Amino acid sequence: MESKFCERCGNPLERRVVEENHLRPVCPVCGFIVYLNPPxxxxxxxxxxxxxxxxxxxxxxxxxxxxxxxxxxxxxxxxxxxxxxxxxxxxxxxxxxxxxxxxxxxxxxxxxxxxxxxxxxxxxxxxxxxxxxxxxxxxxxxxxxxxxxxxxxxxxxxxxxxxxxxxxxxx
Ligand SMILES: [Zn+2]
Structure with missing residues (x-):
């Protein structure tokens, strides 16, 4: 299940295009990137x-x-x-x-x-x-x-x- 908040600083995550075209949840405050991998x-x-x-x-x-x-x-x-x-x-x-x-x-x-x-x-x-x-x-x-x-x-x-x-x- 995808988290809505940054696990590092607790701020709400945003979806942004990062690292050459990958849409990932990113923390706009501390820059933490969530990598979603298939189970x-x-x-x-x-x-x-x-x-x-x-x-x-x-x-x-x-x-x-x-x-x-x-x-x-x-x-x-x-x-x-x-x-x-x-x-x-x-x-x-x-x-x-x-x-x-x-x-x-x-x-x-x-x-x-x-x-x-x-x-x-x-x-x-x-x-x-x-x-x-x-x-x-x-x-x-x-x-x-x-x-x-x-x-x-x-x-x-x-x-x-x-x-x-x-x-x-x-x-
Ligand atoms: Zn953060």
Whole structure:
């Protein structure tokens, strides 16, 4: 979330073009510049032995009432891999073994003022019991041809699932 006040002197920040064309929040009093960098999220395609993957029905916005991959933002003290596994456990109750890095997606929504980087791993469910948790209200396994593309919350998740599906079909 973007701060409205200078963290150094407390004055209100202004948006100014600085450093060759970057619009950044700047403190007009002390000159402090705020660098806005995208947060990193990690997620998994959690595949069960029967080939079905786990999706979560989102209970919170963004994407409330739509399906998504188990995914979320990295904590400061963990690796991307740990974040992917932790988010999966929190949102689905499932423990996963990470297999391959499926891909990295950047997103930037001008209107919603959000941006980020999503890292998705192909993973195998290797323990746990499916149960909704964190900001999910339902966990369900879907076969390759059952995935509700139109009801997926995020374009990045749609792209990740599409890539996973292509890989599966070519195996
Ligand atoms: Zn200042």
């Amino acid at each position: 990193i999220a990690a997620g998994v395609i959690a595949e069960r032995a029967d080939g079905k993957i786990a999706l979560v029905l989102r209970g919170e916005n963004p994407g409330k009432g739509l399906w998504g991959l188990p995914a979320g933002f990295m904590e400061i003290d963990e690796t991307v891999e740990q974040a992917a596994q932790r988010e999966c456990l929190e949102e689905t109750g499932l423990r996963v073994e990470l297999r391959d890095l499926l891909g990295v997606w950047s997103y930037h929504h001008q209107e919603k003022q959000t941006a980020g980087v999503l890292v998705v791993y192909a993973a195998r469910v290797d323990g746990g019991t499916p149960r909704a948790g964190s900001d999910s209200v339902e966990v369900k396994f879907f076969a390759l041809d059952e995935i509700p593309d139109a009801q997926l919350a995020f374009a990045t998740h749609r792209d990740a699932i599409a890539r996973w599906r292509e890989k599966k079909m070519s195996q």
